[in-house]
Amino acid sequence: MHEHFRDLSADMTHSFLGRNIVSARDFTREEILFVLDVAERFENRHLALLPGRILATLFYEPSTRTRLSFEAAMQRLGGSCLGFADKGVSSVAKGESLSDTIRVVEAYCDVVVIRHPLEGSARVAAEATPKPVINGGDGANQHPTQTMLDLYTIRKEKDRIDGLKVGFLGDLKYGRAVHSLVETLCHFDVNLTLISPESLRLPEAMLESLRQKDIPYREAVEILPAAADLDVLYTTRIQKERFPDLLDYERVKNVYQLNRKLLEGVGPDLTIMHPLPRVTEISTDLDDYPRAAYFRQAANGVTVRQAILALVLGGIA
């Protein structure tokens, strides 16, 4: 084991070698906490663990955050990157299948990050190659490194995950980040508050799953008083295109905006998170609020992705 990681479990480290990171569902509580522990070691530390290794970023949909943070993570580890930022420059136009593209690209790199609009595409990619594939978002389905950086942020901001009261605000029906984080929080002893307009409630199947796992939750339509006693409030963008009636959207958009005034009604410890980009759902007057964690959350994306890249490529072993 590398000196900075010597006290960590060698078995656990070994279990990540060459592993695909396709869905947060594929990881146990113990494994997730291990990733967070590894990530912590990268805070404020420059460790060139992957010199000469190559990351391929195959982005069939645009993304600033995910693509650039993976590239930053790889470069900080001493590795390099190649790939494409939109499908226009790929071979898709020539009719090539995703599996074929992966089988070709595997020869150019040591690890692949893929973002693709089709649900299940990352799994298809992972099955096409023996090299590790990391899902950078497959449509409405999964984005596991987002979930891990969200959990990392919660733990870093609050020093724990167990025992927290976590709220979700906004579009709980369609939001991929929300679904995956809610599911993964079920590994922990948390209490959930789900705040959304009636039409954007968390899907019934997910509520049923919470009940089966004995995760206490309550639902609310108004932010206050529901958010008043929370430890964390995870906010999401409400997308205009989800509303058949634009008037409904306009009403909801204004009601679900977090701002200084509204936060006067909550405790001083409420941490505000958001996967970004935000539009109007968090007022910029909150940006210098000490518990506004969303930019730190984005920064944690690099740290967590350094951990994941180092793990799947054997950099800390």
Added chain:
Amino acid sequence: MHEHFRDLSADMTHSFLGRNIVSARDFTREEILFVLDVAERFENRHLALLPGRILATLFYEPSTRTRLSFEAAMQRLGGSCLGFADKGVSSVAKGESLSDTIRVVEAYCDVVVIRHPLEGSARVAAEATPKPVINGGDGANQHPTQTMLDLYTIRKEKDRIDGLKVGFLGDLKYGRAVHSLVETLCHFDVNLTLISPESLRLPEAMLESLRQKDIPYREAVEILPAAADLDVLYTTRIQKERFPDLLDYERVKNVYQLNRKLLEGVGPDLTIMHPLPRVTEISTDLDDYPRAAYFRQAANGVTVRQAILALVLGGIA
């Protein structure tokens, strides 16, 4: 000479320093075999021969394979890359000539790879700068590193080139890869079989050239029995847009599909190659056929391009 290359010809090595790689026609049999010999030394070996050197990839047309494999090759050699993946982000829109772009970009890099839709454009680029220019495909004309990786694949799969019976299947009229490989195979003692629909036969000028060079060849319309006794079958994509009548395309498309069933009629040593991307012309049921070499062929692209970059930049001297 670098230790891993010490037994190779220093004169030959020197002759590649700063050289343009514009057309496969510019290389003798001896030179081509030398490139293949150098490439072999990169197999399973990490040699950072070009630290601090910069490759500019100027792609006026999209390409996954060629661009990414050149970038992978450069990065494996310890160098880095810059450039553009489509002409939209270049200065073409402002009316700049190709020569001007090259004369500017030469200051940013040590070697240029260019893909451009216009025939002859790579030669124009090479003449504009003293730095080495590598043709990554200039329209229907040349793509010399494709030809070299095709030859490398043939030699690696069959342990020789001389004495082989090589078949070509599909669009022999328009295929740039086919034309260049056929021409280059004329340096060797080969026997050619040309299988295509009547409307997509190898151009008469090329057939005439084969006769002049005493290269034995035969033409066929049906895959069997023509392919039965071949050592290598080089398959190509038949492009719909080549057919004035779509019905003709549909008929041909189905007749020229390689699959397991069809391969029951050939010997067990027939190696299947394809420059990729493939669409329907090779069934995926062939992908785990041991002699299906097309994904290995794509991987060889990195190895051969490592050799070429190292040679033109003096990395092995």
Added chain:
Amino acid sequence: MHEHFRDLSADMTHSFLGRNIVSARDFTREEILFVLDVAERFENRHLALLPGRILATLFYEPSTRTRLSFEAAMQRLGGSCLGFADKGVSSVAKGESLSDTIRVVEAYCDVVVIRHPLEGSARVAAEATPKPVINGGDGANQHPTQTMLDLYTIRKEKDRIDGLKVGFLGDLKYGRAVHSLVETLCHFDVNLTLISPESLRLPEAMLESLRQKDIPYREAVEILPAAADLDVLYTTRIQKERFPDLLDYERVKNVYQLNRKLLEGVGPDLTIMHPLPRVTEISTDLDDYPRAAYFRQAANGVTVRQAILALVLGGIA
């Protein structure tokens, strides 16, 4: 101080650490000359001063020259790059503000170069982050590293700036590079000649400023005899879209073309500069004229940007 820079002012070096490079107006004569002095040290010298450091290139408008020369500069310094080459792959489409993008991207890098069509955008970006931001062009406003490389080129070609007779030719009304260079030359003892069609004269406010600063200037419509006794002639592209009447454009386009024949009427020491890309305003028959400095000028862009990146990131301290 690094050994190659030990004789330079440590105070001046320190003053550049973490500094934003937003406008040429922000720099004194002494500071500009210091940048040129630092740049000189990078000529023909490979100094990997920034290993492990990351440059983010955020290009909301396409650019070959600026983006690639910054990337070349960073890579020659041993650093690496990430970013986007056009806004299509950024989060702009999702409605994210520029400030938010910068606050996210600052976590991925050590320094940002931004090109954005909106005037003032680089200042907005600089204010959003504590990391240094370099303006790579904000609409018609500023492009400070272009001005610095122009000055570097003048000094390198003529061994001085003070005492020179500098002419500007072409579109003096809209040209960002011209405005910034004229302004910055006001720090020096120069004599200006402004040659343009009546409709594209230098704006009156700038002429007034020249008078206030006692910079001698004269205006002319014809190239000769105005250019006959100049030391430097800075030519610019005249853009068709500036003319309401296309006939006016065609007339001007032909009158303002520099070529060999026309240069017979000037002294042998007249240095020709151009920010490139050029279209028809400089005939290619001038390209091998010894005093045609425009391609050397483009190459100087890398040298000057190496100096700036090394300075703001503390690489020479």
